[in-house]
Amino acid sequence: MFMMKVIHVSFITYLCLVSTFVDANEHIEKKISITFDDVPIHGEFALSPQSLANINHKILDTLKKYNIKATGFVNEGHLKDNAKLLQELLSAWQQHGHELGNHTFSHISYHQNDLNTYLTDIQKGAATTQIVLGKVKQKFFRPPYLHAGSTDEAQLMLDEGLHKLGLQLVPVTMENADYVFDAPYTNKLESKNLSEANTYKKQYLEFTERRLDFYESASAKMFDQPVPHILMLHVNQLNADSLDSILMSLQSRGYQFQSLEQTLQQPIYAQPTQAFKFGIHWLFRWDKSKDKKVNWASEPEPSQDEFAEHQQALTILKNGKL
Template sequence: MLIMKKLVNIFTLACAYFTSIHAIAGPLYQKKVSITFDDVPIHGEFTLSEQSLRKINKQLLDTLEKHNIKVTGFVNEGHLKNNPKLLKTLLSDWKMRGHQLGNHTFSHISYHQSELKLYLEDIKKGAVITQQVLGQQKQRYFRPPYLHAGETNESQHLLHNGLKKLNLELVPVTMENADYIYDAPYTKKLTSNKIKEAKSYKEQYLAFTEQRLDFYERASLNMFETSIPHILMLHVNQLNADSLDDILTSLKSRGYQFQTIDKTLQHPIYTQPTQAFKFGIHWLYRWDKSRANKVSWATEPEPSSDAFSAHNRAITTLKKETSHVSVD
């Protein structure tokens, strides 16, 4: 009986030990990510028809619903300034599906090329239709266009205080895949009915996305020696409408669990100050340069020169071809 009692005690202690280890290690090593979209309801480098805008937004929302993921979309109201009715409809679709609507300024201006007062006014101007859609809810989050958050520590601090007065919190980025470089060539291939070429180009984009994800995972582990909750930035465009299912499936296969921005921003790393930069760059780089310089950033995968050239050519062509298109 005494032996049995000792065995029970040992078993109880063992269970308590492994439970405590799991409680510590579990959250520490769980891989989390929040998905964000800039330029809701459309990335505005060239004009698309109302039918295309509705199709792109519906595709994105359907895919998010398929994966049961809630995201934050940062709105540029200026991209549909001549059609507030369509803008309101598209934003209402995002809200009805349970997604948060943040602020991305009205006219997608750079903080680094604007006075603070004018910049804050553009932010307020960019919330008018969105707030009508949100009703009793209030916008909580802001994403600076081009990730320009202050060229100096002083200007960075001034922006932070300005956003605080507007009851907005700046949302960083720790993962991005340069989708805006790949979208225009992809769209041009589709509009030219070059379906096979478009499919091949999409595969190139997805392969590049995998390279970027690999790099950011290694970089963050190198910097912090543990997993941190990431924030992935994507843009609303045709390429992502057609690729989002693959991207989310890949993240799941990597072991990521999806969570909202609210939870991710509770992690202590997002309270850490960062060095100011004159160019737009994600926060892994900012944190590393503000701390120990543990990462070789020269090895970060970048789009090829051919990809940039293809982007520039496609933008020029699409602007000419869609100059007559109106969503008024």
């Protein structure tokens, strides 16, 4: 009888352990935080105030559809000539429950400026955002070009400088080179080539899928368990029109969306990271800093033609030839 009881209790304990293990795994399985750089607009070329408002509201509506609380990194300088619109759009992000982080005022590179100039630009970049946030403190910072310090010392100095401002640097583990694809797409839309624009959007979404496949496989090689990812997108027309498909894809891949705050609590984000001279996502940085398990040469990149089309479209859009 006693043995039976012991066996019974052990079996129950085992079941509890198994179920705890399963629950714990479920808890950490396939989580992702959605972040946008260059709120309220990427700003490579001028758009009408109406287009800017439409882009932001379409992104906000799509995030709402998926019940996502995202983080937007604000670049106030891109809309410095229209303070009213800037405040309206930032308020819309805040009212939808999204976090507003800092992305400098002038979109400058830390690698081309001294620390004091850089920190001053960061503070300048919070002026309108802080009016919108009221008593809420800005917490997060994303460095333009992902330039986070080209030496370990510079990286540490930036972290300390940000800490004094109450800011935390936010890594990226997934991105899809959206900034390469946006100008050609917008150019096609503005030229009223709707079917071409649609085909090009599909091309962008296919590229996004290839990048997601690659990052998932890279993460599986690098870590014993799924890592919570941070996806970086930019606020632009292409993403306003593609976000629904991107989020649907993430959902069908099994991702659950969670806030940036929750993702950053994972120990992986506290690990030391080797400094790099170029802007690159953190999966690469972590792998290069340690075991080098991934063949990074096989990371999908936009083709030469796609880069060329980007340049061509940018020239047209900047010169306002249309």
